[in-house]
Amino acid sequence: MNSFATTQLRSTELAQSISEAPQNYRVLTGERPTGPLHLGHFFGSIVERLRLQRAGVESFVILADYQVITDRDLMPHVREFVHGAVLDYLAAGMDPEQTTIFTHSSVPALNQLMLPFLSLVTEAELHRNPTVKAELAASGRALSGLLLTYPVHQAADILFCKGNLVPVGKDNLPHIEMTRVIARRFNERYATVFPEPEALITSTPEVPGLDGRKMSKSYGNAISLGMSPDETAQVIRRTTTDAERRITFDPQSRPGVSALLSTAALCMGEAPEVIAERIGDSGSGALKQLTAEAVNDFLAGHRERRSELAGDPGYVSQILKRGNERANHEANQTLDEVRMAMGTNY
Structure with a gap:
């Protein structure tokens, strides 16, 4: 062993x-x-x-x-x-x-x-x-x-x-x-x-950054816990995906798409493959919107408590x-x- x-x-x-x-x-x-x-x-x-x-x-x-x-x-x-x-x-x-x-x-x-x-x-x-x-x-x-x-x-x-x-x-x-x-x-x-x-x-789990690499401050691919909902949505919208309309989970061939799916999956408590199947042919725009909503919903309570403490x-x-x-x-x-x-x- x-x-x-x-x-x-x-x-x-x-x-x-x-x-x-x-x-x-x-x-x-x-x-x-x-x-x-x-x-x-x-x-x-x-x-x-x-x-x-x-x-x-x-x-x-x-x-x-x-x-x-x-x-x-x-x-x-x-x-x-x-x-x-x-x-x-x-x-x-x-x-x-x-x-x-x-x-x-x-x-x-x-x-x-x-x-x-x-x-x-x-x-x-x-x-x-x-x-x-x-x-x-x-x-x-x-x-x-x-x-x-x-x-x-x-x-x-x-x-x-x-x-x-x-x-x-x-x-x-x-x-x-x-x-x-x-x-x-x-x-x-x-x-x-x-x-x-x-x-x-x-x-x-290891959380992938928005470019498919490990999420890291030094890579500039991270979603900070203290971001506002609008800042989170903007960062996610800037994520590079690809031209293929159908959404699939394939970290090797589709790192950007798969990173968004993984992020949404962690925040929603679901498998990335299940989320990909649900989005289907709706494209990367729908994926980005779903991911932003998932992250913002997940962090809503955290951000509210953080704001109160910062007061x-x-x-x-x-x-x-x-x-x-x-x-x-x-x-x-x-x-x-x-x-x-x-x-x-x-």
Whole structure:
């Protein structure tokens, strides 16, 4: 059995264990605030976070603003993106009493873990990380020290609160393995401080962008959660389809048509093939109208709650302040244990 199949099997076991004893788990998850959250985030991660919250699992959600420094063009907007993400979390149903929402830059003790963790990995191990390779290729710039050490940043994010469960997709498994390696090497070299976190493979679907590729802020093919209904309709109308009038679901040959069908299907809870059959020969105009209505209907409640929350500018700041205080408490405790283990507690 290959490693991914083994991880999938273990994820099934973990799901059962979570339902029986959620108090045994602590989750760390989050994202880099590089733009507005979109439907891909909603179906790909937020839904899973809400499921774990309902199950009673303690969760920490990090907005890794320090990791945005690798993209110099985005840093002037990072505060806006952080606040927007918190609005979307809360509008989706995230409860700040159960889930700690915090920012990377606000937790100094977390970042102090980087030094001992860096001593536990080799340059070759860092270069092999797929995300480092992908980010380097996308940036078109020389490899910075910050980008090279990105996997170690993620290990510090997970281990500062002694997270032992990380919900991820297949592409993120190398990061979890690196974190496990760092935890194991620290425990062997100094003293047992850290758990070796496990990956919980999420069953949430990959949401295609409007051009058929993965929905991504960097591709400009996303439907943001905070868009207005009119903005959503405009973005969908601009989607490139094809000249064939009959609507069919064929992601390889008809990426634009199939992406719209997939988006509508997720929002409507139906199969894309069923929707395609219903539209039939009505053409791409009818498909775009149906997709816009499906997305807007699906997000109507979310957008209403988001707008209400945005009406109180200080509320998001209060949530972040409380979350940062909680994260700092955990990080300081862990750093004290690390210093004790390393003999640097003066």
